[in-house]
Amino acid sequence: xxxxxxxxxxxxxxxxxxxxxxxxxxxxxxxxxxxxxxxxxxxxxxxxxxxxxxxxxxxxxxxxxxxxxxxxxxxxxxxxxxxxxxxxxxxxxxxxxxxxxxxxxxxxxxxxxxxxxxxxxxxxxxxxxxxxxxxxxxxxxxxxxxxxxxxxxxxxxxxxxxxxxxxxxxxxxxxxxxxxxxxxxxxxxxxxxxxxxxxxxxxxxxxxxxxxxxxxxxxxxxxxxxxxxxxxxxxxxxxxxxxxxxxxxxxxxxxxxxxxxxxxxxxxxxxxxxxxxxxxxxxxxxxxxxxxxxxxxxxxxxxxxxxxxxxxxxxxxxxxxxxxxxxxxxxxxxxxxxxxxxxxxxxxxxxxxxxxxxxxxxxxxxxxxxxxxxxxxxxxxxxxxxxxxxxxxxxxxxxxxxxxxxxxxxxxxxxxxxxxxxxxxxxxxxxxxxxxxxxxxxxxxxxxxxxxxxxxxxxxxxxxxxxxxxxxxxxxxxxxxxxxxxxxxxxxxxxxxxxxxxxxxxxxxxxxxxxxxxxxxxxxxxxxxxxxxxxxxxxxxxxxxxxxxxxxxxxxxxxxxxxxxxxxxxxxxxxxxxxxxxxxxxxxxxxxxxxxxxxxxxxxxxxxxxxxxxxxxxxxxxxxxxxxxxxxxxxxxxxxxxxxxxxxxxxxxxxxxxxxxxxxxxxxxxxxxxxxxxxxxxxxx
DNA sequence: GGTGACCATCTTTTT
DNA sequence: GATGGTCACC
Numbered sequence: 001x002x003x004x005x006x007x008x009x010x011x012x013x014x015x016x017x018x019x020x021x022x023x024x025x026x027x028x029x030x031x032x033x034x035x036x037x038x039x040x041x042x043x044x045x046x047x048x049x050x051x052x053x054x055x056x057x058x059x060x061x062x063x064x065x066x067x068x069x070x071x072x073x074x075x076x077x078x079x080x081x082x083x084x085x086x087x088x089x090x091x092x093x094x095x096x097x098x099x100x101x102x103x104x105x106x107x108x109x110x111x112x113x114x115x116x117x118x119x120x121x122x123x124x125x126x127x128x129x130x131x132x133x134x135x136x137x138x139x140x141x142x143x144x145x146x147x148x149x150x151x152x153x154x155x156x157x158x159x160x161x162x163x164x165x166x167x168x169x170x171x172x173x174x175x176x177x178x179x180x181x182x183x184x185x186x187x188x189x190x191x192x193x194x195x196x197x198x199x200x201x202x203x204x205x206x207x208x209x210x211x212x213x214x215x216x217x218x219x220x221x222x223x224x225x226x227x228x229x230x231x232x233x234x235x236x237x238x239x240x241x242x243x244x245x246x247x248x249x250x251x252x253x254x255x256x257x258x259x260x261x262x263x264x265x266x267x268x269x270x271x272x273x274x275x276x277x278x279x280x281x282x283x284x285x286x287x288x289x290x291x292x293x294x295x296x297x298x299x300x301x302x303x304x305x306x307x308x309x310x311x312x313x314x315x316x317x318x319x320x321x322x323x324x325x326x327x328x329x330x331x332x333x334x335x336x337x338x339x340x341x342x343x344x345x346x347x348x349x350x351x352x353x354x355x356x357x358x359x360x361x362x363x364x365x366x367x368x369x370x371x372x373x374x375x376x377x378x379x380x381x382x383x384x385x386x387x388x389x390x391x392x393x394x395x396x397x398x399x400x401x402x403x404x405x406x407x408x409x410x411x412x413x414x415x416x417x418x419x420x421x422x423x424x425x426x427x428x429x430x431x432x433x434x435x436x437x438x439x440x441x442x443x444x445x446x447x448x449x450x451x452x453x454x455x456x457x458x459x460x461x462x463x464x465x466x467x468x469x470x471x472x473x474x475x476x477x478x479x480x481x482x483x484x485x486x487x488x489x490x491x492x493x494x495x496x497x498x499x500x501x502x503x504x505x506x507x508x509x510x511x512x513x514x515x516x517x518x519x520x521x522x523x524x525x526x527x528x529x530x531x532x533x534x535x536x537x538x539x540x541x542x543x544x545x546x547x548x549x550x551x552x553x554x555x556x557x558x559x560x561x562x563x564x565x566x567x568x569x570x571x572x573x574x575x576x577x578x579x580x581x582x583x584x585x586x587x588x589x590x591x592x593x594x595x596x597x598x599x600x601x602x603x604x605x606x607x608x609x610x611x612x613x614x615x616x617x618x619x620x621x622x623x624x625x626x627x628x629x630x631x632x633x634x635x636x637x638x639x640x641x642x643x644x645x646x647x648x649x650x651x652x653x654x655x656x657x658x659x660x661x662x663x664x665x666x667x668x669x670x671x672x673x674x675x676x677x678x679x680x681x682x683x684x685x
Numbered sequence: 686g687g688t689g690a691c692c693a694t695c696t697t698t699t700t
Numbered sequence: 701g702a703t704g705g706t707c708a709c710c
Contacts, residue, residue, distance in 0.1 A: 096700090097700090177695095295700095461687085585698065587698045621698095
């Protein structure tokens with residue numbers, strides 16, 4: 001507002017290093033032993049971190065504030081265990097994404113040696129997947145089961161729904177998306193379907209009996225076809241451990257030391273699994289921060305972390321409060337964000353890192369100006385010697401970066417985007433993947449459907465008949481050429497499909513298999529999609545990704561459980577440039593950090609999202625989201641709130657969105673003016 | 686039973 | 701601005 005003609009200026013950020021940690025004498029457990037260790041843990045870690053590392057037996061809870069060296073602690077604990085003589089294969093490290101597991105293993109092997117790469121690590125889902133493949137038979141599943149992603153699960157649910165006679169014209173019945181939300185929430189929270197309906201979807205309460213039945217049918221359907229959705233991976237693992245004491249004991253003994261990262265984002269189902277995995281030895285360490293709980297929509301409940309000591313009597317609790325990441329002014333600001341939280345466990349982060357400037361707050365006139373400022377500022381920082389991969393732009397939802405992506409494209413600034421729509425979720429990629437899924441699991445009806453519906457002349461009904469025929473005839477693919485399905489309309493294309501499937505199955509390498517699949521698919525792509533030119537590049541990317549895998553199964557598993565990022569693929573193709581700006585949803589930025597962070601579109605309705613205003617709990621989670629975003633910054637933090645947004649037709653918030661207020665979380669900060677400096681932008685013509 | 690044109694509805698966030 | 705659902709016609 002002030003009529004400032006001064007363009008923004010910024011003093012160079014001091015290139016501060018992490019400060020050294022205090023030393024504490026090695027008391028207790030095995031100091032002679034420790035003396036023989038290659039790493040001087042007392043030298044490398046602060047006292048709290050050291051305590052957490054040395055505590056190797058029994059349950060342990062580590063409350064770790066943002067940037068407090070949580071990863072460092074886990075990494076050193078891994079190496080400590082190995083130095084103490086633990087077989088790396090007996091260490092299980094559960095993390096939120098496979099990427100962070102790999103990152104930790106990498107760091108651990110730098111700290112110690114290659115043995116650290118032999119520990120087991122991954123997400124709950126990937127661990128469940130591996131375990132279930134070993135013991136699938138005990139649950140009546142085929143070990144070559146395929147995994148349904150969200151869309152597949154919804155489609156299958158729709159099939160079941162229509163078989164129950166609730167398909168058309170029924171405005172009173174929830175859509176597949178809602179249905180899956182309800183079922184998923186029920187499994188992930190352990191609450192009954194009726195309970196959830198009453199609470200969140202009262203308009204459908206009358207249908208609760210039907211929905212309960214639908215849930216049962218859905219389970220049967222999936223089992224018959226040897227497919228599991230994300231939730232099944234967890235529930236089936238739990239079931240396996242619960243019903244087979246000998247298997248549970250075996251698995252628990254195989255994993256003598258279990259560590260779980262980001263525990264505030266696990267749900268009770270995952271906590272149950274963790275408990276059973278540790279049942280034989282209780283060597284379970286969980287690490288988390290209640291202030292960073294941002295996954296309650298997936299059934300996570302940050303109270304879980306506080307309940308951990310009740311669940312595991314004798315839990316040792318360690319709190320890490322010193323922050324090694326951000327400057328003190330940034331921490332003053334982030335502490336202020338979380339201070340307004342209704343429910344919090346007091347924890348004030350502090351840092352040794354001084355700085356002359358705090359977070360910067362900017363009101364841009366609109367989204368284009370916001371984008372323009374970022375690209376200009378990024379270029380300047382780059383000039384000053386900050387690598388692009390040390391800069392990130394964070395936002396609430398994937399589409400919030402639309403204008404920015406255009407701007408960056410125009411300014412030739414390379415970037416990767418995380419979160420939002422994924423490469424493998426694009427329909428043409430799913431088409432090819434479903435083709436491959438048929439090879440792995442001939443019973444996978446959803447994959448069959450998808451393939452068959454691509455063929456001219458085949459609709460839902462014929463597709464269903466063909467799938468049933470293939471299953472019941474017992475002749476496998478040969479059945480595709482048989483009697484009722486030799487109609488002229490589609491028999492030729494059906495034969496082409498059969499031949500392609502057979503060729504793919506007998507391919508020597510996975511790469512060949514994917515190449516055959518895409519070759520078969522290319523003409524279909526051309527007729528089905530207007531913009532097939534753009535999409536065809538993705539098929540090449542898929543082949544390239546396949547080269548990294550040995551077996552079809554691991555390839556397909558990773559596609560569902562650890563999918564490659566969409567724009568990363570595009571960027572991979574476009575050049576060798578490694579130094580890229582990061583654009584990311586706040587959720588996907590979890591656990592990461594950058595020299596400079598821009599948090600954009602900080603207006604009410606965006607953050608908090610207009611869809612999260614239904615309850616105090618939801619709003620509080622949005623606040624934590626802002627907290628997570630801001631605590632990613634090491635040296636520079638820019639907060640941007642556009643004054644104008646377009647309300648193009650969609651009426652989620654109505655016309656009021658045209659002149660949005662800055663995020664309420666910013667407005668709630670009392671000393672905002674002292675904690676952040678405001679810059680005014682001047683556009684030069 | 687399949688197709689295609691028209692309409693509505695959304696889009697958080699992730700395994 | 702895409703995707704899904706509905707309806708009328710083949």
